Amino acid sequence: MWHQQEIHLAELARGFHLITDEVARALPCLSECCVGLLHLQLMHTSASLTLNENTDPDVRHDLNAFMGNLIPEGLSYFRHTLEGPDDMPAHVAASLLGTQVTLAVRDGRLALGTWQGLWLGEHRDQGGPRRLLATLNGCETR
Numbered sequence: 533m534w535h536q537q538e539i540h541l542a543e544l545a546r547g548f549h550l551i552t553d554e555v556a557r558a559l560p561c562l563s564e565c566c567v568g569l570l571h572l573q574l575m576h577t578s579a580s581l582t583l584n585e586n587t588d589p590d591v592r593h594d595l596n597a598f599m600g601n602l603i604p605e606g607l608s609y610f611r612h613t614l615e616g617p618d619d620m621p622a623h624v625a626a627s628l629l630g631t632q633v634t635l636a637v638r639d640g641r642l643a644l645g646t647w648q649g650l651w652l653g654e655h656r657d658q659g660g661p662r663r664l665l666a667t668l669n670g671c672e673t674r
Contacts, residue, residue, distance in 0.1 A: 533561075533564065533565065533568070533668070533669070533670055533671070533672055534667075534668070534669055535559075535561045535666075535667070535668040536665065536666065536667045536668070537558075537559070537665075537666055538575075538663050538664065538665055538666070539554075539555060539558040539559070539572075539663070539664040539665075539666055540661060540662075540663055541554065541652065541661060541662040541663070541664065542661055543658070543659065543660050543661050543662075544652065544654045544659070544662070545654065546596075546618070546654050546655065546656060546657050546659075547592060547596050547653075547654060548582075548584075548591075548592045548595045548596060548651045548652070548653050548654075549651065549652045549654065550586055550592075550649045550650070550651055551650050551651065551652045552586065552642070552644070552649045552650040555572065555642075555650060555664070555666070556641070556642060558666070559666060559668065561668060562637060562640055562641065562642070562668065563640040563641075564640065564672050565637045565640060565668060565670035565671070565672065566638075566639060566640070566670065566671050566672060566673055567637065567638060567670055567671050568636075568637040568668060568669055568670015568671060569634055569635070569636060569637065569668075569669055569670065570634070570635045570636075570637050570642065570666060570667070570668050571632065571633075571634045571666070571667045571668075571669075572632060572633050572634075572635070572650070572664050572665070572666055573631065573632040573664065573665045573667075574626075574631040574632065574652070574662065574663075574664055575662075575663040575664065575665055576626075576631070576659070576662055576663070577622075577623055577626055577631070578619060578622035578623055578625075578626055578655050578656050578659055579622070579626060579631070579652060579653055579654050579655055579656070579659055579662055580625060580626045580628075580629035580630060580631055580652070580653035580655065581629070581630060581631060581632060581633045581650065581651070581652060581653070581664075582629050582630065582633070582650075582651050582653060583633055583635070583644075583648055583649070583650060583651070584648070584649065584651055585647050585648070585649070586647060586648060586649025587647055595651075595653070599625050599653070599655070602625075602628075603621040603624045603625055603628075604621065605617040605618055605621050607620075607621075616656075616657075618655070618656050618657050619656065621655065622655030622656045622659070625653060625655040626653070626655060629653055633650065635650070637668065637670055
């Protein structure tokens, strides 16, 4: 089976947001897939996707703090500044973390580890709504 669709995410504040359940709800066809792969591609260059710990809220805080220290706004050597001081740091963060992930699907669900979740990293103050292109490939039976 092959299935492809866009998933639309509402505008989110700057930071890291757990989107695992939202993605799974948007893809009811996951339940038909016994074994497969789900590829998610974020259709933007100033946000990111990452797989990380999904339980402790301190993870969100610590990821935000680390990225802010690693890529601060206002660096004098950034030339791409017409879209605001948060834009170029957002592009750097998206390049470092990545804008796509591939997840295993098993028995109709995402095959994630006990503490794993899918996170959207919103690296702009007002990034707007975001779009994911989801491509599912798998077998309906074993």
